[in-house]
Amino acid sequence: MLPPDSLGHILNEHQRRHFAVLLGQLEDAIATIAQLVEPAPSMPAGLTRDEDDLPPGFARGIRPQLHELRAAVALLSRDLALQHRSRSRASALRSILVAELVRLEDSTSKGLRGYGSVDPRVEHLIDPRLQALHTLLATMLARLGHSPVRSAPTLPEDS
Numbered sequence: 001m002l003p004p005d006s007l008g009h010i011l012n013e014h015q016r017r018h019f020a021v022l023l024g025q026l027e028d029a030i031a032t033i034a035q036l037v038e039p040a041p042s043m044p045a046g047l048t049r050d051e052d053d054l055p056p057g058f059a060r061g062i063r064p065q066l067h068e069l070r071a072a073v074a075l076l077s078r079d080l081a082l083q084h085r086s087r088s089r090a091s092a093l094r095s096i097l098v099a100e101l102v103r104l105e106d107s108t109s110k111g112l113r114g115y116g117s118v119d120p121r122v123e124h125l126i127d128p129r130l131q132a133l134h135t136l137l138a139t140m141l142a143r144l145g146h147s148p149v150r151s152a153p154t155l156p157e158d159s
Contacts, residue, residue: 008081
């Protein structure tokens with residue numbers, strides 16, 4: 001039953017679910033914006049490095065808008081009587097890990113053929129390193145109680 005003062009009564013159940021997803025994704029986007037604007041100290045930089053190319057004072061200048069956005073999303077969610085969405089951290093992690101496993105599998109010497117001819121050394125110099133990365137990800141996935149959809153990339157046997 002919807003609260004009598006909510007706007008939720010003007011939406012059907014499918015529309016309320018739509019707004020729950022829309023506003024949940026907006027919350028996620030706001031969190032990403034905040035993290036890009038004022039990154040928290042984290043792991044050492046890897047392959048991707050954020051450029052410090054924001055205009056001077058940008059982070060300080062948008063803080064009020066970020067706060068207002070968060071508050072407006074919370075108010076609209078409450079006024080529409082939206083149910084809190086529940087996100088399984090395990091499912092989210094599984095999705096990420098499986099996607100990365102598949103991308104590694106698709107990047108072995110066999111998968112690279114779709115991008116043109118492949119130097120024969122790739123099979124012996126890069127594939128084993130991809131397999132090591134795959135093993136690490138598969139180990140994390142196994143810790144979640146899930147086995148990978150595919151097996152690790154197979155390397156040809158030495159002749």
